[in-house]
Amino acid sequence: xxxxLIGNCFTDExxxxxVLLPQAHLxxxxxxxxxxxxxAQPDDIVVLPQDPEEELVDYITALTxxxxxxxxxxxxxxxxxxxxxxxxxxxxxxxxxxxxxxAIADRPVAAVVPLTPEASVVELGRALGFLxxxxxxxxxxxxxxMLLNSKAVFRAVAAGSGVPLPEGGVCTNRVDxxxxxxxxxxxxxxxxxxxxxxxxGLGNEIVSPVDGYRPVGAERVLxxxxxxxxxxxxxxxxxxxxxxxxxxxxxxxxxxDSRGIFVEFVITDDGPVFSEHGEMLSAPVANAQVIPSxxxxxxxxxxxxxxxxxxxxxxxxxxxxxxxxxxxIVTADGEVMFTEYNGRITGSTHIYTVIGRQxxxxxxxxxxxxxxxxxxxxxxxxxAADKLAEAGLAYDRTTRTGVVLVKAFxxxxxxxxxxxxxxxxxxxxxxRERVESLxxxxxx
Numbered sequence: 490x491x492x493x494l495i496g497n498c499f500t501d502e503x504x505x506x507x508v509l510l511p512q513a514h515l516x517x518x519x520x521x522x523x524x525x526x527x528x529a530q531p532d533d534i535v536v537l538p539q540d541p542e543e544e545l546v547d548y549i550t551a552l553t554x555x556x557x558x559x560x561x562x563x564x565x566x567x568x569x570x571x572x573x574x575x576x577x578x579x580x581x582x583x584x585x586x587x588x589x590x591x592a593i594a595d596r597p598v599a600a601v602v603p604l605t606p607e608a609s610v611v612e613l614g615r616a617l618g619f620l621x622x623x624x625x626x627x628x629x630x631x632x633x634x635m636l637l638n639s640k641a642v643f644r645a646v647a648a649g650s651g652v653p654l655p656e657g658g659v660c661t662n663r664v665d666x667x668x669x670x671x672x673x674x675x676x677x678x679x680x681x682x683x684x685x686x687x688x689x690g691l692g693n694e695i696v697s698p699v700d701g702y703r704p705v706g707a708e709r710v711l712x713x714x715x716x717x718x719x720x721x722x723x724x725x726x727x728x729x730x731x732x733x734x735x736x737x738x739x740x741x742x743x744x745x746d747s748r749g750i751f752v753e754f755v756i757t758d759d760g761p762v763f764s765e766h767g768e769m770l771s772a773p774v775a776n777a778q779v780i781p782s783x784x785x786x787x788x789x790x791x792x793x794x795x796x797x798x799x800x801x802x803x804x805x806x807x808x809x810x811x812x813x814x815x816x817x818i819v820t821a822d823g824e825v826m827f828t829e830y831n832g833r834i835t836g837s838t839h840i841y842t843v844i845g846r847q848x849x850x851x852x853x854x855x856x857x858x859x860x861x862x863x864x865x866x867x868x869x870x871x872x873a874a875d876k877l878a879e880a881g882l883a884y885d886r887t888t889r890t891g892v893v894l895v896k897a898f899x900x901x902x903x904x905x906x907x908x909x910x911x912x913x914x915x916x917x918x919x920x921r922e923r924v925e926s927l928x929x930x931x932x933x
Contacts, residue, residue, distance in 0.1 A: 841853075
């Protein structure tokens with residue numbers, strides 16, 4: 490029976506928002522959708538916004554052992570927003586639906602695996618007769634996907650589930666935002682201002698009554714020494730923070746010198762199943778991830794898994810099923826506080842499920858560390874792969890160490906992502922230095 494893998498990186502509501510998704514991010518999203526190739530198995534049908542980069546497909550399938558001829562790739566005609574995203578109008582295109590129906594060929598669909606749970610996927614399943622294969626279709630079909638990726642909704646769900654949060658609030662007006670910021674400042678804490686739905690720290694700003702903080706997990710730090718400065722900041726940035734008053738802004742305590750940790754689960758009919766944990770590194774926004782998280786304080790991981798499980802159980806009761814990731818910070822003294830969640834396949838899922846478990850082996854977390862680095866400037870994907878092989882840095886199945894390219898070449902910034910598989914983080918960093926020197930000009 491075929492599975493249907495759908496590379497829809499963002500919901501339609503975000504696709505039309507040039508502030509949340511500027512052109513460069515759209516190009517990055519198109520490249521990110523191709524990570525679904527990592528999950529492809531024989532008989533699968535993979536729906537992508539654009540034709541995949543064949544060099545990437547050949548590279549991935551050589552590692553996973555799934556022959557390229559064993560699965561199909563379908564690309565719907567362009568929609569009103571172009572070809573970077575799989576928007577609802579593209580999934581509803583009559584020609585695409587006809588092609589998909591032919592590819593399914595009256596066989597039962599085993600499962601639908603979207604990058605993002607979205608109502609247009611539910612409607613596609615309803616129209617073509619595989620609705621029951623869409624996980625949590627009743628919840629997702631009523632707009633549940635937006636709830637699963639909202640920072641504002643997260644705080645409500647987390648607070649109601651007894652999950653620890655940084656002090657702060659969800660603010661629908663400037664008066665409330667001013668009060669929350671001023672209240673944090675009065676206690677000697679800087680604050681993080683977050684736009685709903687932005688990711689990777691790109692929608693965050695840190696504000697503080699005093700200088701001396703560097704931006705980690707945010708694009709910049711602003712010093713606001715008094716109430717008048719707070720008010721002026723909000724007057725200037727409120728439209729940005731709320732996307733023209735479309736969504737609330739989140740204001741929460743910023744904790745310097747804390748670690749950004751994620752815990753991933755699969756939410757099933759029977760309950761949540763813990764999958765993996767890792768650490769996000771930022772400079773100033775997300776630029777690498779380490780799986781599993783190295784050297785966590787002894788009590789941190791059990792707390793992360795237990796509290797993350799409570800979030801999962803609340804969402805399970807609401808009707809969500811599928812991949813789920815909760816982000817948290819672990820402070821310098823070991824305190825755990827959760828900061829947001831995403832009910833979707835993330836940029837981490839394929840790292841540990843495919844590269845870790847399948848390529849390195851089921852014991853990868855005991856003997857190896859997987860470190861993904863976000864931006865390696867290269868001439869092309871093929872040039873990067875060839876250079877790694879020439880330098881003896883490509884992944885070696887015998888030693889179970891080396892470098893794997895994990896994402897399509899981004900035409901937005903001319904980079905690829907790579908994963909260094911090593912015995913520990915220090916060894917991975919040494920590999921990174923070698924990789925990043927490969928295209929640097931050599932001295933005469």
